[in-house]
Amino acid sequence: MIKVVILGTGNVATHLFNAFFNSEKAVIIQVYNHQPENLKAFAEKTSTTTSLNSLKKADVYLIALKDDVIEKIAAQLQDLDGIVVHTSGSVGIDVLKKFNRRGVFYPLQTFSKSKEVNFEEAPICLEAGSETDFVTLKKLAESISKNVFPISSEQRKSLHLAAVFVSNFVNHMYVMGEEICKEKMVPFEILQPLIKETANKVTTLKPSEAQTGPAIRKDQKTIDAHFSVLENERQKEIYTLLTKSIQQFHGKEL
């Protein structure tokens, strides 16, 4: 049984806690947060603490805190007799260099408080300071996911950036779709099969092969017609830039 202390009580911490809670190979022996009210939800299920000096002895300390807090917390901690890892996609392993044993445990998934995540499918990107610690982190990751990858700090930076495009920016496209539908009283639900199929397509086709639409067809008549329907500057700017980008990218390819 791998003993884990989680530092943090936000989205990532909560989803990891729930995933480990159902795992048979890992156990959360403690959750830390500096605010006692944030610990209430966890107190029924495990030990909790508001003091960094009272952390229990564990195999892995998971710092699941906001990016800019990781460094501060690391500075306040004594070296620990276990592997100290953070869960951030955009922070390097170096921020933990004061610890003799360190690593990164980055679950590449989008977390919302109100929606459960199927961790089995969520890729977990691992990095460790030593081969032995990598093996331990791998066991821990495989106890909740079947997609575990070794990813360097440099690769992780790119992956995190790519994730912003394929998830955060994609969701903003959904927001704009919703906004456009709302204006004409069209229910957003009509778009959901299209959204699903667009996501599914890239499991069998390369994204560049899956591109469709007026931009890649250079169908200027439709592009002009769309432009006349667009109701605000924000939408117009985005429509123009992405149409240009699609044409540049695929022009380059031909």
Added chain:
Amino acid sequence: MIKVVILGTGNVATHLFNAFFNSEKAVIIQVYNHQPENLKAFAEKTSTTTSLNSLKKADVYLIALKDDVIEKIAAQLQDLDGIVVHTSGSVGIDVLKKFNRRGVFYPLQTFSKSKEVNFEEAPICLEAGSETDFVTLKKLAESISKNVFPISSEQRKSLHLAAVFVSNFVNHMYVMGEEICKEKMVPFEILQPLIKETANKVTTLKPSEAQTGPAIRKDQKTIDAHFSVLENERQKEIYTLLTKSIQQFHGKEL
């Protein structure tokens, strides 16, 4: 049995042909294209013609041709003893006004030649010149899909525009994710669970509620870090504009 003639042999025509071929309530009695070589794939399964003067008598004539060709073909046709419909999201019903009976049969889905489409889930947006013809088109649509909606020409224009955002532009975000991963030899597959979950999320949450990422958190440190990883101008421009747009949209909301 509703008798259908399809005019066109492109992506939409082919996918509709296959869907109707498996339906028990409709039969494709003929496929038209002006180029004989495009008809070869259909000739084994139904009657074909290269002449607009030799169209068979049918209940519905489905013009599944490029947007700018619909009007030309309509001009060449005599009035037909059946409902003449087109399948375009961006063309109004008016383009068919010379026909006594007319309509629109717009399947809101993304079609690629090389990937089969599950039509059952694809919404079909219908418009008709009369109540009676609407009923016939509804029967026809329901023979291949369980998501059939009455949508006016004006609504369809907005829907088609919204579809560009949630499908074509979304796919371009996938293209950029792939491009970023490739530079660091990270397999694009790692992003697929995230892509799927991002699409799934908006079946239970409103897109505006599902937004995550550094832009909405106003996490300028991560935004700056991403910017230093971006390798080309196209990516930088898009990153900047979408980050600004997310902050404007959600600033407005608060």
